[in-house]
Each structure stands twice: as C-alpha cells, then as structure tokens.
Amino acid sequence: MKTVTVFLGLCLVFVFVWERVDMVRIGYQIERLKRDKTVLERQRDELRVKFSTLSASDRIAKLATEKLGMSLPQQGQIIVVQSRPRPSGVQPSGIALVELKVARNDLPSGRF
Amino acid sequence: MAGSLSRGRRYVLLLLVLCGFGVVLFRLVTLQVLQAAELSAQADRQHQKTVSLEGARGTIVDRHGKILAMNVEVQSVFGVPNTVDSPLKTARQLSPILHVRTDELERKLRQDRRFVWLARKLDPEQGRRLDRLSLDGIGVVMEGRRFYPKGPLLAHVLGFSGMDGEGLEGVEHRYEPYLHGEKRMMVLQRDALGHTVFPKGMMERSPTPGHNLTLTIDEVIQYIVERELEDAVGRARAKSGTMIVLDPKTGAVLAMAVSPRFDPNAVSALSSDRWRNRALTDAYEPGSTMKAMMAAAAIEERVVSPNTMVFGEHGRMMVANTVIHDHERLGWISFAQVIQKSSNIGAAKTGMALGEHRLYRYLQAFGFGQRTEIDLPGEGVGLVRDPKDWGRRSVASISIGQEIGVTPLQMVSAVAAIANNGMLMKPYVVSEIRDADNHILRQVPPQTKRRVISPETARSVTKILEGVVTDGTGTNAAIPGFRVAGKTGTAQKIDPRTGAYSASRFVASFAGYAPAGNPQLAMIVVIDEPLGDTQGGAVAAPVFSRVGEQVLSYLGVPSDAPITLAMASRQ
Numbered sequence: 001m002k003t004v005t006v007f008l009g010l011c012l013v014f015v016f017v018w019e020r021v022d023m024v025r026i027g028y029q030i031e032r033l034k035r036d037k038t039v040l041e042r043q044r045d046e047l048r049v050k051f052s053t054l055s056a057s058d059r060i061a062k063l064a065t066e067k068l069g070m071s072l073p074q075q076g077q078i079i080v081v082q083s084r085p086r087p088s089g090v091q092p093s094g095i096a097l098v099e100l101k102v103a104r105n106d107l108p109s110g111r112f
Numbered sequence: 113m114a115g116s117l118s119r120g121r122r123y124v125l126l127l128l129v130l131c132g133f134g135v136v137l138f139r140l141v142t143l144q145v146l147q148a149a150e151l152s153a154q155a156d157r158q159h160q161k162t163v164s165l166e167g168a169r170g171t172i173v174d175r176h177g178k179i180l181a182m183n184v185e186v187q188s189v190f191g192v193p194n195t196v197d198s199p200l201k202t203a204r205q206l207s208p209i210l211h212v213r214t215d216e217l218e219r220k221l222r223q224d225r226r227f228v229w230l231a232r233k234l235d236p237e238q239g240r241r242l243d244r245l246s247l248d249g250i251g252v253v254m255e256g257r258r259f260y261p262k263g264p265l266l267a268h269v270l271g272f273s274g275m276d277g278e279g280l281e282g283v284e285h286r287y288e289p290y291l292h293g294e295k296r297m298m299v300l301q302r303d304a305l306g307h308t309v310f311p312k313g314m315m316e317r318s319p320t321p322g323h324n325l326t327l328t329i330d331e332v333i334q335y336i337v338e339r340e341l342e343d344a345v346g347r348a349r350a351k352s353g354t355m356i357v358l359d360p361k362t363g364a365v366l367a368m369a370v371s372p373r374f375d376p377n378a379v380s381a382l383s384s385d386r387w388r389n390r391a392l393t394d395a396y397e398p399g400s401t402m403k404a405m406m407a408a409a410a411i412e413e414r415v416v417s418p419n420t421m422v423f424g425e426h427g428r429m430m431v432a433n434t435v436i437h438d439h440e441r442l443g444w445i446s447f448a449q450v451i452q453k454s455s456n457i458g459a460a461k462t463g464m465a466l467g468e469h470r471l472y473r474y475l476q477a478f479g480f481g482q483r484t485e486i487d488l489p490g491e492g493v494g495l496v497r498d499p500k501d502w503g504r505r506s507v508a509s510i511s512i513g514q515e516i517g518v519t520p521l522q523m524v525s526a527v528a529a530i531a532n533n534g535m536l537m538k539p540y541v542v543s544e545i546r547d548a549d550n551h552i553l554r555q556v557p558p559q560t561k562r563r564v565i566s567p568e569t570a571r572s573v574t575k576i577l578e579g580v581v582t583d584g585t586g587t588n589a590a591i592p593g594f595r596v597a598g599k600t601g602t603a604q605k606i607d608p609r610t611g612a613y614s615a616s617r618f619v620a621s622f623a624g625y626a627p628a629g630n631p632q633l634a635m636i637v638v639i640d641e642p643l644g645d646t647q648g649g650a651v652a653a654p655v656f657s658r659v660g661e662q663v664l665s666y667l668g669v670p671s672d673a674p675i676t677l678a679m680a681s682r683q
Binding site: 038041042045046048049050052053055056057058061072075076078079 | 178179182183184185236254259261262263265331332335339592593657658661662665671
C-alpha cells in the first residue's frame with residue numbers, strides 16, 4: 001500500500017513537471033507563431049500600400065502616355081449611349097440593359 | 113564527549129546555535145515580511161516584461177475601396193550608448209541605411225544616456241537592410257507609420273498625421289477619435305535568458321485597431337480634377353486654384369482639389385500655408401457667379417421673370433455717387449440676358465428691386481455667411497454683413513458679388529441647391545465608418561438642410577444658366593453632348609496696400625452643373641490671380657468643360673443633348 005502511494009505521488013509530480021515543461025514549450029511555439037504572423041501581416045500591409053501606389057491614376061496615365069504612346073480622348077470623342085428599353089413583349093428575357101460607351105472616332109464616318 | 117562538556121560550555125553552544133537561528137529568522141522576517149512587496153516587484157521586473165501595444169490606425173479608402181491612407185508597421189532604431197564599443201564604426205555602418213550623417217550618429221552614440229533615438233519610422237526597404245546588420249548597442253522597435261500611397265492626390269482633404277500617429281489636418285484630424293487604435297499594456301513572462309515565454313493573461317484580446325473610413329471621394333474623379341486644375345493654374349500662371357465636384361442630389365463631395373498640391377508623406381519641410389484647404393477656409397469675392405443666386409431670389413419673389421425687360425443704361429449707371437459699369441453698352445434686354453451677358457447694371461437694378469431684407473434672407477438661405485458643416489476641420493464662414501451695416505451701394509454691390517466673401521464650398525453648395533430643384537444639401541466627405549472586421553458602424557445618409565427656392569424657380573434659373581453656356585459668357589464651359597448650366601465670375605481683388613479694388617489682380621471662377629436636365633455633377637473652378645486673360649469664362653470655364661466631359665464619361669452618364677457639328681469641330 002505504501003509503495004503504491006509513493007508511486008502515485010511520483011506520478012503526480014511527474015505529470016505536474018511534464019505539464020509545466022510542456023506549457024513552456026507551447027509558450028515558445030506561440031510566441032514564434034505570433035512573430036511569424038506579425039511579419040506576414042506587415043508584409044501584407046506593405047504589399048497593399050505598394051499595390052495602391054502602383055495603381056495610382058497618375059502613374060497609370062503617365063505610363064500610358066509616355067511608354068505606350070496613348071493619349072487622352074479629345075473633346076467630343078467620347079459619347080455615352082444608353083440603350084433604350086424595348087416594349088416588354090419584345091425584349092428577350094434574360095438580357096439586361098447595358099450602357100454602351102462608344103468612342104466617336106470608332107463610329108462609321110458620316111453618322112454625325 | 114558531550115558529557116565531558118561543562119555545563120557552562122553547553123550553554124554557550126546553545127546560545128550560539130540560538131543566535132544563528134535568530135539571525136536566520138530575522139533575515140527571513142526581513143525578506144518575507146518587511147521587504148516582501150519590494151522584492152516581489154523586483155522579481156517581477158526581472159522575469160516579466162511590460163510592453164505597450166497600440167492598435168493600428170484605421171485605413172482611409174475612397175468610395176470604391178481604393179486605399180488613400182494606411183498604416184504599416186515599420187522599424188524605429190535606437191541606441192544604448194554605453195554598450196556601443198565603437199561609436200564611429202557603428203555610425204559609419206548605419207549612416208547609409210538611415211540617411212543620417214555619420215558625425216550626427218556618432219555624436220548621439222557618444223552621449224551619456226541610456227537611450228537615444230537614431231531614426232524613427234524607416235521605410236520598409238531601409239528596415240530590410242538594417243536587419244542584415246547585427247550591431248551591439250543598437251536596437252529596433254516597431255511603430256506604425258502612415259502611408260499615403262497616392263502621394264499628393266487628395267492631400268488637402270486627407271490631411272496628415274504626426275510622428276506619434278495623431279491626426280493633425282484634414283480627415284485625419286477631424287476623425288481622430290475613430291481612426292486612432294486602442295492602446296493597451298501587456299505583461300510578458302521572460303525566462304532566464306530574457307526570452308519571452310508567453311504573455312501573462314494570454315487570453316486577453318489584442319488592442320483594437322482604429323476604425324476605417326470610406327470617403328465619398330472618387331479617386332479617378334479626384335485625379336481628373338487635380339490634373340486639369342494643375343494644368344490650368346500653370347497655363348494661367350496663377351497664384352493658386354481650387355475645384356470642387358459635388359453630387360448635387362446628396363451633397364457628397366466627389367472631388368476637392370487645391371493647387372499647388374503637397375505630398376502628405378513629406379510635410380515636415382512645408383509651411384501651414386501650403387496644406388491649408390483653401391476650398392473651405394478662404395473667402396473670396398465671388399463676382400458675377402453671385403448673380404445666379406440673386407436671379408433665383410428675384411424670380412422666387414416674383415420681382416422679375418426671365419422675360420422681364422431691363423434697361424442696361426448703355427453700360428454706365430450711378431449708384432450712391434459711384435459708377436457701376438458693364439463690359440458692353442447694353443440697352444433694353446430681358447432678365448435672362450442680364451444673367452447670360454453678366455450685366456452688372458441689370459443685376460444691380462434687380463437686386464435693388466428685391467430689396468436688402470429679401471436679398472439678405474436669400475443669402476442666408478443659400479448658406480452664405482455660415483458654415484456648410486462639412487465634416488472637415490477649419491471651415492470658414494465667409495463674410496456676409498448684417499444689413500444694418502450695409503452702405504447705400506451695398507445692395508447693388510452684393511447683387512454683383514461684391515462686398516461679400518464666400519468660400520468655394522459655400523458657392524458650389526448654393527449652385528448645387530439650384531441643381532437639386534431648390535433643396536440645399538449638407539456637403540460631406542465621409543460616407544461610412546467600419547470597424548477592423550469590416551462591419552459598418554455608422555453610415556452617413558445625405559442630409560437636407562432646407563428648401564431655398566421652389567422647383568419651378570430652380571427650373572427657370574437652370575434655363576437661364578444654360579443660356580450663359582450656349583450664348584453668354586460661359587461658352588467655354590460647354591460639354592459636347594450635354595446641357596450645361598452655370599455662371600462665370602471675374603472678381604477684382606482688394607489691393608491690401610490701397611484698400612481699393614486692384615486693376616490687375618482678379619479671381620476668375622465658374623460654377624455650374626451638368627447635365628442640366630438631370631444634374632449629376634455640381635462643380636466650381638476658382639483660379640486666383642491668373643495672368644494674361646483674367647476672365648472667368650476664359651480661364652475657369654474651360655476647366656469645367658474638360659473635367660465635366662471626362663467625369664460624365666467615367667460615370668457613364670448618357671448624353672442629354674445632340675452633338676453638333678460645331679462642337680465636334682472643336683477638337
């Protein structure tokens with residue numbers, strides 16, 4: 001009986017020590033993962049800022065004009081046409097009305 | 113042996129043992145009772161570390177979610193001078209990375225201090241280069257740095273935040289309580305080597321980040337406005353320029369630009385004059401753009417109709433011993449033509465027929481002399497004097513936009529009220545506040561301030577203002593394929609040396625809206641002190657036209673007028 005009690009006592013001590021050691025180990029692991037998370041979040045934020053910088057309208061416009069030779073449409077070259085709704089009986093089902101943007105220079109000559 | 117000790121020696125031995133136990137007991141009581149609190153705190157300091165954590169400052173995005181301002185964690189570098197072996201060598205290694213002079217770094221590292229900042233809030237690239245170095249006595253802490261990825265775009269509206277992350281100007285300042293993150297202290301356990309084991313009270317939540325703001329601003333429209341305004345100010349060699357684009361039906365600000373611009377990423381070298389948002393702080397005499405509001409008041413009060421005939425006095429009229437001139441010698445013209453031709457005499461006569469009390473009432477109703485209550489800091493009230501302080505010429509002067517100071521924002525709000533069938537809306541720039549999990553905390557609905565004029569009067573005035581663009585002084589504001597309503601303004605500035613109107617310094621402006629039949633945009637362009645051609649119709653109206661055409665196209669607004677060959681030939 002005495003031996004069993006001592007054995008159980010030792011087991012309890014072992015479990016207690018093992019638990020403490022494991023807690024410390026998991027603590028280190030959590031800290032490492034938190035550091036990794038922080039680094040990844042920082043990288044994500046840096047990339048978001050970089051994406052936002054690179055997609056700025058003035059940069060795109062500069063690239064389009066200087067590198068690709070594009071130019072802004074002149075006055076009167078852009079016409080926005082809105083399709084008119086047909087009578088309900090005529091309009092094919094499932095086709096949504098859309099707005100069309102048509103560059104005037106792309107239209108057949110003599111239309112205007 | 114013990115038995116051989118004399119009785120006296122046994123007592124001495126017992127006394128010594130008791131003394132020994134007494135010393136131990138005394139020390140025990142001293143440590144465990146008397147110094148318990150102090151020693152416990154000392155032990156905590158050795159194996160616990162308290163860190164200050166601050167939630168990231170909220171992000172600001174445009175109405176389509178494009179990032180305009182955002183925080184990123186970056187490194188700040190500090191030195192512990194008494195642990196640096198060679199200050200000169202360390203300074204030489206750090207100098208090219210931190211972009212700080214070697215002698216300055218060395219001076220800091222030789223100071224008799226335990227902590228000294230070497231550089232704060234480095235660029236991410238600088239941080240990566242610093243990571244490759246391992247220097248004794250040099251440490252790094254992470255701090256949030258504010259980035260404005262679009263550079264100068266919208267800078268006057270966004271404002272900027274300071275080194276410690278507090279909003280100092282613009283939206284950053286106005287919405288500081290929402291944007292700043294929560295500050296929390298957290299206790300971490302350290303092992304014998306000083307490594308962090310895990311936080312005490314690990315289940316505590318992290319500090320809450322600041323809220324995110326969604327603006328009414330459209331980044332593309334803002335870009336178009338800034339590009340055209342910069343171009344116009346440059347071509348006119350003007351002192352500055354301002355442009356505002358509103359949605360007249362809601363009061364939402366789609367764009368607000370001031371030229372010259374500044375980069376909020378680098379404000380330290382600039383004066384406050386450079387970052388002041390003149391669109392809502394600076395008052396100017398509006399000149400003839402005020403005739404639109406005067407016309408609305410006169411028609412609403414049935415003082416005139418568009419067809420009422422007004423005599424132009426052949427270009428010269430005496431009022432209170434002063435002369436009011438017109439730029440052309442006009443005879444009998446309709447009231448609609450008074451506005452279209454921007455006749456000072458016709459407007460002054462109409463204003464006088466309206467009378468000072470009704471004129472003052474409508475000035476107030478349109479929002480002049482009071483803040484629009486836009487959600488931006490520093491808004492000015494302009495200058496509208498009480499009628500009891502008016503002189504004999506004041507009614508005539510105010511009718512033509514003199515003796516009154518308005519901000520560009522007040523003027524565009526008033527014009528937007530006409531565009532919005534007579535309803536004055538409160539302008540605003542923040543449409544939504546969201547928490548870090550993207551849940552909407554607050555949605556800002558459009559707010560109607562009051563009805564200023566009836567829809568019928570608004571339609572009459574719109575028709576008159578369309579005439580300004582088709583046949584009057586504002587033909588350069590025309591947008592191919594759209595009906596445009598608006599009014600030009602060319603106001604003389606007061607010469608600060610003489611106190612009289614300057615013959616060479618003007619404010620050229622154009623305020624209007626389009627499409628006139630179903631207004632989607634109300635815009636104002638103000639160019640301060642243009643050189644060369646100083647007329648609002650020549651300097652400001654073309655900017656209105658160019659911006660209007662691009663923005664209406666971008667928004668997909670269908671044409672409401674045929675494109676004439678004359679317009680097509682303008683290209």
